[in-house]
Amino acid sequence: MLAKLTKRPSVGRCAVTGAVGLVLLGAGLPAAADVPPDLSRFYRQKVGWTACRGPDMPKDLQCGKVTVPLDYARPEAGTLDLALARYRATGPSRGSVLLNFGGPGGAGVTELALGRDDFIGLTEGYDVVSFDPRGVGRSSPVSCGDAAEKALEATGGGTTESDPQAVLGTLRETAAECAAHSGPVLPHIGTVNAARDLDVMRQALGDKKLNYLGFSYGTRLGAVYAAQFPGRVGRFVLDGVDTLTEPLAEQALAGAQGQQTALENFLTWCTRDIACPFGRDPRAARERVVRLVDSLDRDPVPADFGEEFSGQDLVGAIGQGLYSRDLWPSLERALALLLEDGDTRRVEAFGTGGVTLPVRNRNHGGLVNAEDVPLDNLPAALMAVNCADDPDRPSAGQVARDLARLRARFEKASPVFGRYRLTQTLMCYGRPEGTDFIREKVKDVDTPRMLLVGTRGDPATPYRWTVETAERLGSSAVVLDNRGEGHTGYGSSKCVRRKIEDFLLYGSLPRNGSSCGSEPDPQD
Numbered sequence: 001m002l003a004k005l006t007k008r009p010s011v012g013r014c015a016v017t018g019a020v021g022l023v024l025l026g027a028g029l030p031a032a033a034d035v036p037p038d039l040s041r042f043y044r045q046k047v048g049w050t051a052c053r054g055p056d057m058p059k060d061l062q063c064g065k066v067t068v069p070l071d072y073a074r075p076e077a078g079t080l081d082l083a084l085a086r087y088r089a090t091g092p093s094r095g096s097v098l099l100n101f102g103g104p105g106g107a108g109v110t111e112l113a114l115g116r117d118d119f120i121g122l123t124e125g126y127d128v129v130s131f132d133p134r135g136v137g138r139s140s141p142v143s144c145g146d147a148a149e150k151a152l153e154a155t156g157g158g159t160t161e162s163d164p165q166a167v168l169g170t171l172r173e174t175a176a177e178c179a180a181h182s183g184p185v186l187p188h189i190g191t192v193n194a195a196r197d198l199d200v201m202r203q204a205l206g207d208k209k210l211n212y213l214g215f216s217y218g219t220r221l222g223a224v225y226a227a228q229f230p231g232r233v234g235r236f237v238l239d240g241v242d243t244l245t246e247p248l249a250e251q252a253l254a255g256a257q258g259q260q261t262a263l264e265n266f267l268t269w270c271t272r273d274i275a276c277p278f279g280r281d282p283r284a285a286r287e288r289v290v291r292l293v294d295s296l297d298r299d300p301v302p303a304d305f306g307e308e309f310s311g312q313d314l315v316g317a318i319g320q321g322l323y324s325r326d327l328w329p330s331l332e333r334a335l336a337l338l339l340e341d342g343d344t345r346r347v348e349a350f351g352t353g354g355v356t357l358p359v360r361n362r363n364h365g366g367l368v369n370a371e372d373v374p375l376d377n378l379p380a381a382l383m384a385v386n387c388a389d390d391p392d393r394p395s396a397g398q399v400a401r402d403l404a405r406l407r408a409r410f411e412k413a414s415p416v417f418g419r420y421r422l423t424q425t426l427m428c429y430g431r432p433e434g435t436d437f438i439r440e441k442v443k444d445v446d447t448p449r450m451l452l453v454g455t456r457g458d459p460a461t462p463y464r465w466t467v468e469t470a471e472r473l474g475s476s477a478v479v480l481d482n483r484g485e486g487h488t489g490y491g492s493s494k495c496v497r498r499k500i501e502d503f504l505l506y507g508s509l510p511r512n513g514s515s516c517g518s519e520p521d522p523q524d
Contacts, residue, residue, distance in 0.1 A: 038075050042068060043203045052085060052109075054370065058116050062086050063109070065367060066204045068134070068197045071188050080185060080365045082197060083138040085109040086129040087120065095207040097126040097504060098198065100133070102216030102240070102488075104191070105381030107137030107373075118491060125505040126211065131201065133194050133221075136381045138367045140185040143374035144383075147177035152312045152423050164400035168429065171399075175430030178380060184365075189381070190388030192437050195225040202232065209234030211504065215488045216240040216461055219452070220389070220438070223473060226450070227442040235507065236450035237500050240458060240488035241466040244442050248390045248428060249406070252421040253413050254462055259421075260414035262322040262459035263289070265485070269325075270332050277336040289318075290415050292339070301342055309344040315420045316379065317350040322459055323487040387428035391436040399429055444474040451503050451510070452477050453496055457485035457518075481515035493519055 047064040064084045069075035085108070086096070099119065101111040108130030112119070122128045132139040154170035179186055198221070202210040211234040214222040219238035226233050243251060267285040270276040278285035297311035321331035327350075334346035374380070394402070406425075410418035428434075450473075454466025463481075470477035482489035482496050489496030495516035502508040 039069070039072070042075070042200050045200075045204050046206065047084060047204050049086065052113070054113075057113055058087075060087055061113055061116070062088065066131075066197075066201050068200050070184060070365065072193060072196055078184065078365055080134055080140050081367045082134060082201070083109050083132040083367050084129060084201070085112050085131070086127050087112075087116070087123050089123050089125065089127050091124040093127060094125050095127070095209075095211065096129045096202075096205045097122055097211040097213055097235075098201060098205075099128065099130040100212075100214045100218030100221055101130065102214075102218045103136070103378065103382055104133070104217045104385035105136055105378040106217075107132045107378075109137060121501055122213075122504060127205070129201075129205065133381075134197060135182070135185050135189040135384060136377065137373055138370060140183065140365060141368060141373050141377040142178070142182035142186055142189065142380045142384050143376055144174065144178040144380045145181045145376070147174040147181075148376060148379060148383075148423075148427070149310070149312075150174060151427055152310075152419070164403045167403065167426075168396050168399060171426055172430040174427060178384070178431075181374075182380070182384070186384060187432070189384045190435065191221050191224050191385060192228075192389075192435055194221055194385075195228050198225050199229050199232065207234070208232070211235045213237045213490075213500070213504065214239070215490070217242055217385075219461075219469070220244065222450075223442050223445075223469065224438060226445045226447050226473070226476075230445055230447045233445075233447040233450070235504050236447070237453070237504060238450065238469075239453040239490050239496070239500065240461045241452050241454055241469045242461055243465045244438055244469055244472055246465075247392050248386060249425045251386075252425045253409065254465075255460055256410055256414040256417045256421040258459035258462060259319050259322060259417045263318065263414075263416060266322055266328055266331070269328060273332070275336065276332065277339045293416060301344060303344045303348060309348065312420055312423075314338075314347065315417055317347045319417060319420070320350045324492060325486055326492070383424060383427050386424075387431045388434045389438055390428060390434040391439065393428065393431075393433045399426070443472045445476055447476045449476050449478050449509060451480060451500065453480045453482055453489045453500070455482040455484055455486060455489050455492075458487050460487045478509050478512045480510055481513065483515055484518040489516065495519070 045066060047066060049062040049064045052061045052063040062085065065081045066084060067079050067081050070078035070080055099108060099112065101108055109132050112128070112130040119128050134140060135142040150170055151174045154167045198210060210225065210232055212222050212225070214237070219240060220242040222236055222238050223244060226236065264282070264286060267278060267289070268282045270278060271280050271282050271285050276285070278288045293311035293314055295311070296309065296314055300308035300310040303309035318331070321327050331350065334350065337343040338347050406422060410422040414421070452466055452470050454463040456463050466479060470479045480496065480499055482493055484493050486492040490500055493516050499510050499516070
């Protein structure tokens with residue numbers, strides 16, 4: 001899931017229109033045994049940096065791009081441009097540290113712009129770089145149009161149990177609409193290709209080793225890179241560790257349970273405030289949230305661009321706002337505006353971070369303008385990557401037979417988030433089978449030691465995933481146990497931040513199994 005590290009939601013995509021270029025140089029090619037010879041032109045490029053332009057872009061943020069093959073098996077078949085951004089090192093530089101903020105579907109350029117103060121300390125030793133992965137943000141963004149809304153309607157209501165074949169038909173139509181809106185990048189999206197893109201970036205940035213800080217889904221990306229390119233791993237930190245083995249349905253159930261717990265914690269906090277829009281009793285507040293979601297699903301309210309705002313739109317927005325306690329005051333105010341004035345704009349900002357309508361992706365691999373990124377890019381990319389990474393595709397008979405049972409399991413896990421999470425799982429139906437590389441090959445990596453951070457109260461990536469992934473990666477994994485709350489530790493724990501920065505900047509690793517205690521909530 002997308003790690004929200006800043007203290008405010010992304011209220012709009014920043015227009016990043018800096019003129020960028022590539023300078024092709026002849027030095028620094030990888031050995032022929034590492035990459036096929038026909039990839040050499042991608043490994044010769046260097047990034048041309050210019051100032052980022054946009055209404056809210058920090059003045060010291062620079063923008064650039066790299067070009068990667070659309071299909072690494074057939075690099076002559078087309079290319080993609082990937083958007084990059086960086087803050088220059090302010091001290092003696094070790095090169096670059098590359099950041100991925102999670103999702104999958106998080107646009108790194110925007111997140112790095114908004115999160116400047118969170119990461120500026122790393123510029124003491126690095127150029128701090130992030131990027132929009134393939135299919136995300138300005139890098140050939142995928143979209144499903146309004147197909148996801150149709151899937152939510154089909155999987156959550158009365159047709160689910162009475163006519164599962166109708167649900168299957170809707171899911172097949174949804175997959176076709178996603179393909180039609182997304183263009184040629186969709187068959188080549190996924191973590192295996194994104195990790196290969198990371199290696200092209202590493203070379204284009206001039207680094208012999210990749211130094212990396214990945215949050216949430218970004219930990220999966222980092223682990224896949226370590227399996228593909230173990231000899232090029234530098235200082236690696238994986239914070240909010242994702243699973244490498246659990247089927248998508250089990251991941252979604254764990255996410256629904258974690259988000260339900262986070263919602264209950266938020267409502268307990270909210271009801272201490274006289275201004276809480278759900279009243280002063282936590283139990284009654286939980287019931288009121290369920291009624292609000294059901295009411296908006298029955299009768300959506302008008303939103304921007306002539307669209308409607310449904311209960312499932314609200315669920316997605318609340319889920320984003322629960323990732324960090326720092327966001328809770330803003331989420332409370334946004335929900336108050338919705339309940340008291342019918343104003344959806346503040347709460348919508350949590351769910352999308354965008355300002356444009358879904359559009360068909362007609363670009364041919366170049367960067368799109370920030371204002372042309374589809375409104376549904378984050379959820380569309382999340383589904384595309386997760387489906388590409390998951391080899392399980394139950395048959396139509398299995399889905400029809402298990403649908404009612406699955407719905408009951410998800411609703412039990414969370415009366416608020418269950419339906420939303422179930423739909424995310426089912427939307428892989430009708431798509432091509434995903435890779436088994438992550439389950440089968442990402443294990444026992446022969447790399448320098450890397451730091452894995454798990455947070456006990458994480459609503460999106462349960463702590464047990466940190467332990468399981470560390471065991472799977474083998475002796476290279478060093479676990480830091482963060483006994484706090486929230487999704488990931490770097491943005492919420494001073495102790496975790498210090499240990500991560502000590503490792504990245506100075507190479508000082510904590511002892512395997514050491515911990516950071518919970519810290520006082522500044523809102524209390």
